[in-house]
Amino acid sequence: MSLFQSDEPLLQVHNVTRYYGDRVGCSDVSFDLWPGEVLAIVGESGSGKTTLLNCLSTRLAPTAGAIEYRMRDGTMRNLYQLTEAERRLLMRTDWGFVHQNAADGLRMNVSAGANVGERLMAIGDRHYGNIRSTADDWLGRVEIDSDRIDDDPRSFSGGMRQRLQIARNLVTRPRLVFMDEPTGGLDVSVQARLLDLLRRLVSDLGLSVVIVTHDLAVARLLSHRIMVMRYGNVIEAGLTDQVLDDPREPYSQLLVSSILQV
Amino acid sequence: MSDTAENYDQGEYNFAYLDEQTKRMIRRAILKGIAIPGYQVPFASREMPMPYGWGTGGVQVTAAILGKDDCLKMIDQGSDDTTNAVSLRGFFEKTAGIRTTYETSEATVIQTRHRIPEKDLTDDQVIVFQVPIPEPLRFLEPRETETRKMHALEDYGLMHVKLYEDIAKNGHIATTYAYPVKVNDRYVMDPSPTPKFDNPKIDEMAALQLYGAGREKRIYAIPPYTKVKSLDFEDYPFEVQKFDKPCALCGARNVYLDEVILDDRGGRMFVCSDSNFCEERRAAGHVGPMAADPAAVQIGGSSQEETAR
Numbered sequence: 001m002s003l004f005q006s007d008e009p010l011l012q013v014h015n016v017t018r019y020y021g022d023r024v025g026c027s028d029v030s031f032d033l034w035p036g037e038v039l040a041i042v043g044e045s046g047s048g049k050t051t052l053l054n055c056l057s058t059r060l061a062p063t064a065g066a067i068e069y070r071m072r073d074g075t076m077r078n079l080y081q082l083t084e085a086e087r088r089l090l091m092r093t094d095w096g097f098v099h100q101n102a103a104d105g106l107r108m109n110v111s112a113g114a115n116v117g118e119r120l121m122a123i124g125d126r127h128y129g130n131i132r133s134t135a136d137d138w139l140g141r142v143e144i145d146s147d148r149i150d151d152d153p154r155s156f157s158g159g160m161r162q163r164l165q166i167a168r169n170l171v172t173r174p175r176l177v178f179m180d181e182p183t184g185g186l187d188v189s190v191q192a193r194l195l196d197l198l199r200r201l202v203s204d205l206g207l208s209v210v211i212v213t214h215d216l217a218v219a220r221l222l223s224h225r226i227m228v229m230r231y232g233n234v235i236e237a238g239l240t241d242q243v244l245d246d247p248r249e250p251y252s253q254l255l256v257s258s259i260l261q262v
Numbered sequence: 263m264s265d266t267a268e269n270y271d272q273g274e275y276n277f278a279y280l281d282e283q284t285k286r287m288i289r290r291a292i293l294k295g296i297a298i299p300g301y302q303v304p305f306a307s308r309e310m311p312m313p314y315g316w317g318t319g320g321v322q323v324t325a326a327i328l329g330k331d332d333c334l335k336m337i338d339q340g341s342d343d344t345t346n347a348v349s350l351r352g353f354f355e356k357t358a359g360i361r362t363t364y365e366t367s368e369a370t371v372i373q374t375r376h377r378i379p380e381k382d383l384t385d386d387q388v389i390v391f392q393v394p395i396p397e398p399l400r401f402l403e404p405r406e407t408e409t410r411k412m413h414a415l416e417d418y419g420l421m422h423v424k425l426y427e428d429i430a431k432n433g434h435i436a437t438t439y440a441y442p443v444k445v446n447d448r449y450v451m452d453p454s455p456t457p458k459f460d461n462p463k464i465d466e467m468a469a470l471q472l473y474g475a476g477r478e479k480r481i482y483a484i485p486p487y488t489k490v491k492s493l494d495f496e497d498y499p500f501e502v503q504k505f506d507k508p509c510a511l512c513g514a515r516n517v518y519l520d521e522v523i524l525d526d527r528g529g530r531m532f533v534c535s536d537s538n539f540c541e542e543r544r545a546a547g548h549v550g551p552m553a554a555d556p557a558a559v560q561i562g563g564s565s566q567e568e569t570a571r
Contacts, residue, residue, distance in 0.1 A: 085415045107423070114426045121426065122419025128429055128495040150430050 008070065010035045010176060010208050011056070016065035018051050024232040025051035029065070031227065031237065035175065038202060038209040040223035040240065042216060042255070048232040049212040050180060056210060057097055057178045058087055069176075092119050096169030096177035100184045102161035105168070106153045112139060112164055113149040119172045138167040142197060159190035163197065170201065179211040183218055195221050216259055220244055228252045278325040278358040284308055288326035288481070292472060295483035300445030301413070302396050307479040317350060317375055318476025320392035324354070324373045327388060327472070333361045335369035340377035340518065340535030347375070364538050376439070378460040380517050380539040383469035385486050391454040393475040396482065398442045398452035418450045421493055429498055438503065444491045445484055458492065459502045459518045465490040509534045510552035512543035524557040531558060 009032035018025035026048035033039055041049045054060035056067060058079050067079045072094060082090065091097070099105040106115050116135035117125075125131055136146055142163035144156075153161050162182060169177060182198065183191040199222055202209055213219055219226050219240060226243045228236040228251070236249045247253045276282065284306075291305035310318040328334070334354055338346035342364045350373065351362050363369050366379040373390040383389060399409045402420045412418065421442050428436045441458035445451050453464055454473055464471060464484060471484040484490060494500040508515045510522075510531035517539065519532040531552050534540035544553070552558045 084411070085417075088415060088417060110423055110427050111430050113430055114423050117426055118419060118423050121422040122417070124419075126422070126494075126496050128426065129497050131426065132430070 008035075009033060010037075010070050011210075012068040012076070013056065014066045014068075016052065016055050016062045016067060018048075018055055018060065019063045024048070026055070026229070026232045029227075029234055031234075033176075033208055033210065035208055036206045037225065038207075038211065038223040040219035040226045041210065041212045041229060042214060042219050042226060043229035044214060044255075047229040049214075049229055051232075052229070053178055053180055053210060053212045057095070058082075058091070059097075072175075089123075092122055093172045094174050094176065096166075096174045098162075098165055098169055098177065098179040098182045100181040102153070102158070102165045105165045106161060108153050111150045111152060112144065112156070115153060115164060115168050116171050119168065123172065134171060138171050139164075141170075141201070142167040143193075157190075158186055159194060162186065162194060166198070166201070170205065170207075173205065174207070176208045176210070179209060179213075181213055181215075182211065183213070183215065191218075198222060216244060216256065228255065275357040277330070278328045278354065279311075280308065280322065280325045284322075285326040288322055291481045292323065292326065292483060295472070295481050296470070296485050298449070299484050299488050300449030300451040300482060302480040302482045304479055305481050307476045310476065312349070312353070314477040315394065316346060317373070317392035319474030319478075319481070320373050320375070320390050320476075321350060321353070321474075322476060323390045323472050323474035323481060324371060325358075327390075328354070328358055328360060328371060330358075330360065332370045333363050333368055335363050335366060335372045335538075336374075337372065337377060337379070337536075337538075338375045340379075340520070341537040343537065365542075366536075366538055376455050376457075377518070377535060378456060378463045380514075380534070380536045382463075383467060385468040387469040389467075389469050389471050391456070391471065391473045393452070393454040393473045393480070394477070395440075396452060396454075396473065396475040396478050396480040398440075398450050413449060416448065418444075421450055422495070425493060425495065425498075429495070435494065435498055435500070441500075442493050444493060446488050447491075450493070451482060451484075451490075453490075457503065457518055458500075461490075461492045461500070462502065505532065507532055507551075509540060509543075509550050510555075511550045511558055512540045512548045512553070513550040514540070514543055514548070524555075529557065531555070533558075 011033040013029060013031050016029045017027045029052055041052060043049050055062040061080060068076045069079055071077055113132055113135040116138050117131040120131050120134060136149055139146060139149060144160055144163060153164055156164060183194055186194060195218060211222060223240045226240045227234050230251050236243060236252045244256055247256050287306055291303045295303045308322060310321055312318060336347045336351040338344040341347065354360060355362055366381045371388050375392045397409055399412060399420060402424055403409050425435050439457045440452050440455045441461055443451055443453055443461060453461060466487050468486055470486055473482045492500040505519050509517060509519060511533050514534055518535045520535040521530055521532055523530050
């Protein structure tokens, strides 16, 4: 696999299970994620995609199973055995989390520049000029004009907010980014532009991404590998093109055939 | 028990209003606060016979530390004779019967609302601050559970987001009061709404500083000679307010000035906010540029009479 930079996985997921009382959120999910790889998790609403994503990103403790992550020093660590301080540091340096609703991932009452600079200040950057020029650089990369740097995200359109959220997450050059329906709620042309941008950033920065989506087109465009979920179980997994072109499971076939052909 | 406990007849206040068990509880919180400089210690704040916002926290701290030999100075925004200071001084005169003073150097306990006296405090003095909102992160992060976690993990990046916003919007750090500080290289603390002019004074201060927030039920402290650093950026260092004119009455420079409106035709003057400091200077013969102005004489004169009383 020449596409990927390393022969050691970045994230290893072993039998992750999450119950909500008696109900199953997701059950017995295992996979490896490699550096530079984009994995899409698809399925209908309620199939456990978001539960799984939250478990992976330490936002929700799994009922059973283990998740291991390769830290920057090369050691594999169980995420739920990290201290709170280590986990927070990880989440704002090595990781990113892109929410479906940009308002959840942004500070809506501070300027765009401060939003992008927050992570830098959190890890100890104390030079205003440097923070601001880095923020400006990142706004440029996500196609937001420099003269909007002091505006509140409130005054931004949905697409701009989503791009700002991406810039805010990428400013510390994370290695792994989680995305929860990053294009949900955006109109089609804005979606296309955002996907273009994401694809470019992901390949430029060599990011590993776990992306949750119900939109197979998003999965097709961005991801290398795909997992189809239903009722909390992974029912099919494989290379994106292979799964989408030749789905094996009846449910995957249904999902693929339900895309509107215009 | 302490020198403040006594048997009192029905109908009389216990020394300094609070009962001894309450004072004991508050003293424990104070001791913990001193042991962990800048850490907000929760305490069982009592209802006081004055509204929240009038210094219920400061009053409880003062009541808990007062002894019979103490001499109390009570100031409100630097002044000894404004409503808040007069009422609270009266409160302790009545309930504790201790000596009170206007003179900074004579006092052993100074309770203050939003100012620190200009005269350097000594290591046998205690200064008690009235604090409305003890949590410096409150307006950035409304969840108390989250701010506590941030303090515990020393996760203070957010404080700089606020300063960044200030510079981005105003070109300089525009926070002028309640300017956040880092105490002893560990806890970020709100020095109560004192002007940032006073921030350098709390660094390595000889006197013990106690902060009481009654409504928010928190006490925190800075022991004598503790490092207190005002937060800033490398390229936008912390600066205090500068005044281009001296005090109109006593001619003092490098002190914090209040604006006084003299008439409805734009007449105004800037005078020392620390009234005791200003009077002492005038008594020593210092004269400011407007000291002879009739309006100024009226203002300066009335407070001197108060002192004489």
